[in-house]
Amino acid sequence: MDTENTRTERDRSSEPDRPDPVPAAEPGTAGTTEERARSGRFPGLSRVSGLLGGSWRRSALLAVVCLGAVLLVSRFVVQPFHIPSGSMEPTLRTGDRVLVNKLAYGPDEEPERGDLIVFDGTGSFVREAAESNPVQEAVRGAFAAVGLAEPAETDFVKRVIGVGGDRVVCCDEEGRITVNGVALDERYLHPGDAPSDVAFDIVVRPGTLWVMGDHRSDSRDSRDHLGAPGGGMVPLEKVIGRADWIGWPAGRWGSLERTDAFARVPDAPEGSAPDAPGSWTGGGPGPSGAPAGSGAPFPGGGGAAGGRPHG
Template sequence: MDTEAPHTERDRSSGAPLGTGERSRSVRASWGRAGLLGLGCAVAVLLFSAFVVQPFLIPSGSMEPTLQVGDRVLVNKLAYRFDTEPERGDVVVFDGTGSFVQEPPEENPVIGLLHGAAAALGLAEPAETDFVKRVVGVGGDRVVCCDKGGRVEVNGRAVDERRYLYPGDTPSRVPFDIVVPPGTLWVMGDHRANSRDSRDHLGDPGGGMVPVGKVVGRVDWIGWPLGRWSSLEHSGAFRDVPAPGLRDVTAGDSGGAADSKDVPAPDGAHG
């Protein structure tokens, strides 16, 4: 008489529960697939951030009221990729190494890599060498402050900055008269009384000018918080500024645009 116990294993396709070891392997496999999917998504986001649109966290009030502390802005990295350069009025993010920061601070490479990845996703403050400012002068422009009306002049034309200037601020408490070298930018914050910008580096190497090649991209959108979701419209403040090498001659002391015409700037206009 056959006394062997009957075989009780059931077909797995019938829905019988898996053994402990098999369940463990199945869970590990599921977590592995989820981890690979998450890694792939992270790599895709980082690549998108590196070449197309990058979020930046605004850490200070130097660009108020346009940008608030804690805003996550989206920087268009394609804006200046195809033979297009920054224009007056653009709000840009740039690497200030060599212009605003002469020597970048030393940091642990691993910590720097992790911080850079977090900053690239808008989860951490940008590097200490990254800045966001508004372009006021481009290569060849003569930028002066201030005219008799207390306004910034670009190529002899007074600029009405009231639309974006911080309420109560003057265009500049620091007088200056500069010509922007080709391939560089003169930039200023919208909160002039609370912004360290080109004016603060007039005596440094480079004279406060930012090389166009150091521009990361143009701030086109505010992405967070949701209540501030919007696109940054062009201010139009520089619409009537004449081309570099020309200056605006105005009647009387009004400093305005009325009764004006563009004529070649005289020699020695660098001031």
């Protein structure tokens, strides 16, 4: 018997399973063939790589969407502001982060006496904005929008004392500020502070606000700009929003209470506001001896605000 012939011609189906040979790679496809072979040996590797890659992409996309949402909310709804000075103590302290409600005011809702407002002081407290690198300003603005950087040097936070038409006077016989003839009980003032060490008697122009800090002895506010263009008045269009909440530090979380110091103040008579900014009433010399409208600063006043914002 030809045993050799029998071995070579026996039924192939009876032989053990053998892996099919890997086909030769076509020119230019060596890397693809190798990857396919490697994935065949480690089938979980390609699955894990796909999941990780997709996860990173999804995370990056989610981060971009979240950042965009935060910036949109900060731009149009609520923006955190960092308080860098003590001009509003004890109501606001250095290092506080307040949440400013940008929807508080509109065509039918204007700031009221006693409101804490954040505003752009360009043209009233600051004569002109300092030049800056556009890229650096954009980065700083993005960080400031989420409360991680100090606000612009032209941004201030103060309390509204007088609105358009109001006559604001310092001071009566008991040393109190009066608005439309009614003395204010300013319990929000810093302990030991007088209502004002600067005498003034002004009527607020329509469309503007007279503002002061709660820490009167450490606040550069409308009093310091009586002799400047605008007379220390803040135009309504420069108001960014109302400070309604303290968001940081955690121990000071909460809403900022409204004051009742202006509850008895009557509205100003129609047509009582002058056209000239920061005009004195009575037609005679101002409290400093300067003639009304002369532009001369009051004692303790000055030109453009110095120091840090909110000061």
